[in-house]
Amino acid sequence: MSAAIKAKVVDSSNRIAARFALLKKHKRAGLVTFITANDPTPHVFMDILEGLPASGADLIEIGIPFSDPMADGPAIQLSSQRALKHKTRVDDVLEAVREFRKNEIDTPIILMGYYNPIYHYGNQEFAERAAAVGVDGVIVVDLPPEESEELTVHLRANDIHMIFLTAPTSSDARLPTILKEASGFVYHVAITGITGTASANEDAVKVATMRLRKHTDLPIAVGFGIKTPEQARAIGAHCDAAVVGSAIVDIIAKGVDATGKPQAGLTMKVLEFVKSLATGVHGAWP
Template identity: 50%
Template sequence: MTTRIETRFAELKRQRRAAFVAYVMCGDPDIETSLAIIKALPSAGADVIEVGLPFTDPMADGPSIQAAGLRALKAGTTLKKTLNVVRRFREGDDVTPIVLMGYYNPIYIHGVDRFLIDAKAAGVDGLILVDMPPEEDNELCIPALKAGLNFIRLATPTTDDKRLPAVLANTSGFVYYVSITGITGSATADSAKVSQAVSRIKRHTELPVCVGFGIRNPEAARAIAEHSDGVAVGTALVDAIRDSLDAESRATPRTVSAVADLVATLAAGVRGARQAAE
């Protein structure tokens, strides 16, 4: 069975353009505002939505996304509530792919079998778990694939040709290339290096390659989109949420539009890339 992620990338390939992948932390700054933000993303230009699963020890995330996770946890966000947000989003949108991005611990506590049933029922299409290496594929990756969910693996600048086949072995949907060495939001992506890295990965796989980390503005998004199948932005969107909040870190009337407006400008950069390349 074809997933929403596979359908979306097939559509984009026909259109000869890269995807814009938007990341937001579920529950930041509260559940209802978070849902409103996620609902606003597709019309603003997001082709795929990554929904962050808040966790107390987010080792791959920089200060901005760590802070977003803490705001979400303070607002009472749980795995169960995150799945409910996805379920409510699906009531009005049955086509935009949703990827849960986070860490294994909350899923382990929920129970893998129960999680996969609940995630599929809610309308989740794929998983990105930064702390699940290929050596642990039997723990969650293989069961997720059998349940009809894409399991999206991260490749990094330090993933060499010897390691890459193991990383790609059970990956599906797309490959997420981390463009920098380090945590989210810590550096700026270098489009020349990204181009070389994407070409190298594509020698090993037919899957689309999306690039994330270090992309904060339309110019950077456009440059990366010229060399990849997708551009993922998270920290800049999380910062837009943070900057819209009041002194007590509560949502304001500007919060949803601040994110949607930034997504629109970033997505326009991505869409302009293939036009320039043609």
């Protein structure tokens, strides 16, 4: 472990570190759920969001919708489009977090999206306001460590974690470049592909997480290609948390009619599925 990069020092008020510490104490893997802000409507999104912690989501990712989500498959592309029909902006996403935090102070919130809406908003302003409403981490899909300093400097100043992705294509030579900038946790992309397409391969994930452990002490979450409670359990066995996005968003897609109007009971359907995922993940560790 001599080459390992130590996790950045985090104080006890840090929700992400506290949550992974709690998971470790309970000896179980965590569930990270992804939904896009204001999908399918601001009202239903808020209902789902507020129901997630009680349904077993240990960490929550909220997607900032973008017109051109290059790394996402059809499910999340469409969720972005539904959200953008409601003219969802960065401010709306932050407002939703503020609302959520009125009743929930423990579950970490991570905003995930593409760089342009954040850059356009202003990096410093974004970091300050995100911190003020209770955001814990940020994932920017198209901002590799080589380009990230202009945002990271402001996130760091506001105690927000910049969470980086590692991929099956990230070589041992490259991992230190990514991990020296990483904080909070490492998000490992299980497949070489876009979200919601191929299924994550358990053996490949096992090898990948073992490789990552040689380089970092940060918790490892694995995502892309986890669709069922069974897959969540299998992948969760090799990491600290499993991330599910497209499969949840797909239920939302099926629960709206052609005009985008959500059917009755959609929130319950989504939360029931999240409960089944949680049951899967929470049984992942022996």
